[in-house]
Amino acid sequence: MTLVGEDVILPCCLVPPLDAVSKRVAWGRPDLEPRFVHVWHEGQNHLVNQNPSYKGRTSLSIDNLKQGDFSLHLSAVKLSDNGVYRCYFPSQDKTFYVELVVSYISSSKKNKKDQLRRQSMKTQEEFNAWVAVLSPSMELSTRVGNQSEELRLQLEEIEKQREENKRKVKLVEKEIAASEKEKATDKTEGYLREKQSLLDAQWKLEKRKEEVEKQQLNMEKLLLKTEGMMAKMTEMKRTVENQMEVINLSLEEVDSEDGNAHLHRE
CATH class of the missing domain: 1.10.287 (Helix Hairpins)
Structure with a gap:
């Protein structure tokens, strides 16, 4: 559970590890439109279709990507961030789901x-x-x-x-x-x-x-x-x-x- 205003890491990684810096990784929320939260494409961020509510609050680590770790860093968490996130790695057609529970105390x-x-x-x-x-x-x-x-x-x-x-x-x-x-x-x-x-x-x-x-x-x-x-x-x-x-x-x-x-x- 994450509190409003905190930063959070949404975990997602390949087993066995694989250098994914030159690959494509897409984070999204199926319940949103546009659904894209953060997209990494061939060595750089590709945020053209990013959902506006996540603008400036998401990032991936290049060092982690080299190890097959696609974990998403989400800063200044909002109540609206609550939901199920989809991490998709098309090179291997692998999909992972992570649920973020946001609480306001x-x-x-x-x-x-x-x-x-x-x-x-x-x-x-x-x-x-x-x-x-x-x-x-x-x-x-x-x-x-x-x-x-x-x-x-x-x-x-x-x-x-x-x-x-x-x-x-x-x-x-x-x-x-x-x-x-x-x-x-x-x-x-x-x-x-x-x-x-x-x-x-x-x-x-x-x-x-x-x-x-x-x-x-x-x-x-x-x-x-x-x-x-x-x-x-x-x-x-x-x-x-x-x-x-x-x-x-x-x-x-x-x-x-x-x-x-x-x-x-x-």
């Missing part, structure tokens, strides 16, 4: 306590929402993993059939050669038909292998994407948990101050 203890309680309720709702989202995402990840394993087993079986088919073709070719020496035309024609049938089957197996390999590749991409989404959601859940802890500690401090003041009056 009143000098009045009552207002402060009421505000903290509202924040606590809102944060608890957000936490429950992330828990509700994570559960089906874990199930999806499991299903995708199982399907990927099934495709792997299919490929193993297809490979066995291909090897067996190749062995049969070689045997038939030997029989063809032997029958040709014997000038057994009928036998040769029969073996030729058998060979053609095996070659047709081999072609079908090759096509099936290509299809399954393509399916497996798509499934692996989906699995990586799903795992990436789960990692982001888990991180967001952890962030919300930390926010809840901060808010609860603040509430305890306010209650403690009120208790001490009450004892002092007595």
